[in-house]
Amino acid sequence: MKKVKAKKQYGQNFLKDTTVLDKIIQSMPNNNNYVVEIGPGLGDLTKNLVKYKDMTAYEVDTDLIGILESKFAIEIEEGKLKLIHTDVLEAWDKQKTLHDGKYDLIANLPYYIATNIILKAFEDSYCENIIVMVQKEVAEKFTAHVNDKEYSSLGIITELISVNSKILFDVPPESFDPVPKVTSSILYIKKDMSKNLDKDFNKFLKACFVQPRKKLSKNLTSVIDKNTISKIYEELNINDNVRPHEVSSSLYSQMHTRVKDGRN
């Protein structure tokens, strides 16, 4: 078969390392959940996933859809694989979920929208487990805890929405074709299905971290007035000198509730 030219604008780095592919499959949670893959590409991961689970794959690239349709003609015919030709973020905007029933998201994500995709998966009430390949630095942000250098809104949201989050293993650039400039990691997040996040919380956290080295109270002045900040700090026993990365996720959540109450 003619070699497919990877398209940069779609973040195409095809995973060629069979050991890594095997390790991803071994990391799949042992449950009855359906599987959703974003960006099946040339179908190397898809081929392994569909052996174990019925699944849907969302692919934006028209050229790849043609290849996948002929490669997986049998699985599609048997109803084991549903192939959807669309931009996955548009699909999420339209239908709020990628599958009408509990599912696990397993994917080698396009780097340019990886963070947005994970945040969408947090909002999707049917998505339970997230096992995705992302740039190592992104994985570190999602798994960072209070006082860590990488701690930011992503680590805080992950802590509040999940029961478990960790980096499973790193993947070197040579495992891909074309070879990316960065190291990747497999990120695992098990969501707490009883929780959902307030829509404005992410916006609030962004304001809290707008100048990460400054005092949190200074950053908060873009959201609330100084008197309310003093009142909230007193109620929650927060030191005025505290910096954004020194505050726990649960304290951020309590602060946000009070900010909202103050506005109502």
Ligand SMILES: C[S@@+](CC[C@H](N)C(=O)[O-])C[C@H]1O[C@@H](n2cnc3c(N)ncnc32)[C@H](O)[C@@H]1O
């Ligand atoms: C990093 S490649 C992974 C390909 C394949 N899964 C693999 O592991 O080799 C990312 C894939 O996501 C697809 N993609 C990029 N943007 C997308 C979008 N907005 N919606 C759906 N798929 C997208 C690309 O075309 C590509 O197939």
